[in-house]
Amino acid sequence: MISYITTRLLSSLLVLVIVSIVAFILMNVVEGDPARAMLGLNATPEAIAAVEASLGLDKPLHARYRHWISNAFQGDLGLALTSRIPITEIFKSKIVPTMELGILALLVMLCVSIPVGVLAALRPGSKTEVAASTSMIVGASIPEYLSGIALVYIAGFQLEWLPRIGYVPLTEDVIDNLRHMVMPVIALSLISTTLVMRQTRSAMITVLRDDYIRTARAKGLRDRAVIFRHGLRNAMIPVITVFGFQVGVVFGGAVITEQVFAIPGMGRLFVQSVVQVQDYSVVQNLVMFFAIITITVNLLVDLTYPLIDPRIRQGVNS
């Protein structure tokens, strides 16, 4: 068990290090010439050299990488190239909306997809089941920007049920904050919900055909106990794996959703830093932010396998 945990931990760390190297190389080798970009084409060589020295660009690559990582551990991510504001400060105000959006979307996804997926598995081959699985495919084909726009148009513009776009901080007004979050969360979770639902359904169908389910029914257990205690628990492994994938999908989708609903979060900052201001130092740190979230969640997912499935617990001991 302990060796399983350490292997997982170490391999996650290794992946994180590789991601940081890839992000660093992408942003520092391919980027071109940030000092010239800041000063304009008429800058003197001396001015450029001075700016490069102040940015640390005169040092060799590996020294800059070490500098970035060691400062990051002390909470200093450096200055944004264009606005000269500490990146840590920028991130502090943007992290909450993104985390709120992502976590709410994941919660909605779990609360909807698993129960509906189980229900859809109970009578495989029936008309309702075929209709349900077909509509799942259609649901999985509507990107967040389209469902978002449809929601804004119908619920925000035509019916005026909800505020169309924008964000109110949690600390200011909880109710208003949640009212602003309803549409983004629905739009963002739609695809992932349908995908996890499909996985739950197919895993449950497979499991419910097994011999031990027949045994459980034969010994007189009630349906609910058979389905949840014997069925769902065994179907959980593939479901959790897909859930782990979907965390990345949700946080990646948050980039677009924040754009649709004008939520001032990390995703919107990402798009601005790539498309509008081309601020490589911000992009590099944003990549790490999203990497840390997805890698941590996938590590947690890996660590839940032995909790759910004693076979893995046994297997990892040997």
Added chain:
Amino acid sequence: MSALDARSQPAPVVAVATNWRDRPRVDLALRVLRIFVRNRPAVVGAVLLFGLGIVAAFAPWIAPYPPLQADLCFACVYQPPTWDHVAGTDLLGRDVLSRTIFGARIAWQVVVVAIGVAIGISVPTGLAAGYLGGKLDELVIMRIVDALMAMPALILILAMTAAVGPNLINTMLIIGIVWSAGYARMTRGVVLSIKQEPFIEAARCMGAGPLRIITKHLLPNVVAPVIVLASLSAVAIILVEAGLSFIGAGVQQPTPAWGGMIFEGYSNLFRSAWPVMAPGVAVVLMVVSFNFVGDGLRDALDPRLRNIG
């Protein structure tokens, strides 16, 4: 992945021992086709994709107007659907239907080129890494694959776009590179699961070198899963490409890409919702079709691949 790694079924030894080159392959293709045709949504999807392909190929002849022809008179912009402009006109008075038809070209182009790049990078790498193994495979290739797959695709693509700049060619190449990780992992998985099989052993005993084993014996076994993965990853690629041009990091205006058209329509949504409608329907139609076709192919080609994608 587990379904691929845990291939305990015996390989088709019989087919190898008999004259495997001729009959079984034809039978197999027929059987695959028969199962596929029985799957009604998959057939509908295939027909729709074929239609979208025709539309993309013959866009200049099918589209009623040139995609960039603007008409800025007051009554010409934001027209609702009329007989002249079946899907209405946009903020510059351009015909939305014509732009959507030309958008199909971009969508198909991205799907084909990106998947081509992904397969071109990953299948040779995965075959070689899986068969030869060793430190390069374990420590370098698979770790890079892990890192690529640990990131949300959109984040990775955006970061790469930041480095090289947004345009159609870069978008296609970047999507191909990002997606190659998944293909490489799958190819390697298939190779690992069959490289100990007797028919590989037999080929080696007969003096076949690594190159011959990889191309003649391993590659054919990779084709089916790659086809399935290609049709399923087309779904995500269309969504990502449209998302990229929606946020302005993909195909640039005024080139008619669906995502960019949707964004432009969204910016003026309350003036008229029509410019969003046609490209939106087109995206969903293409994605749904690929989903159905992918599912159908997976069931037809190999039921053991059910967990892919």
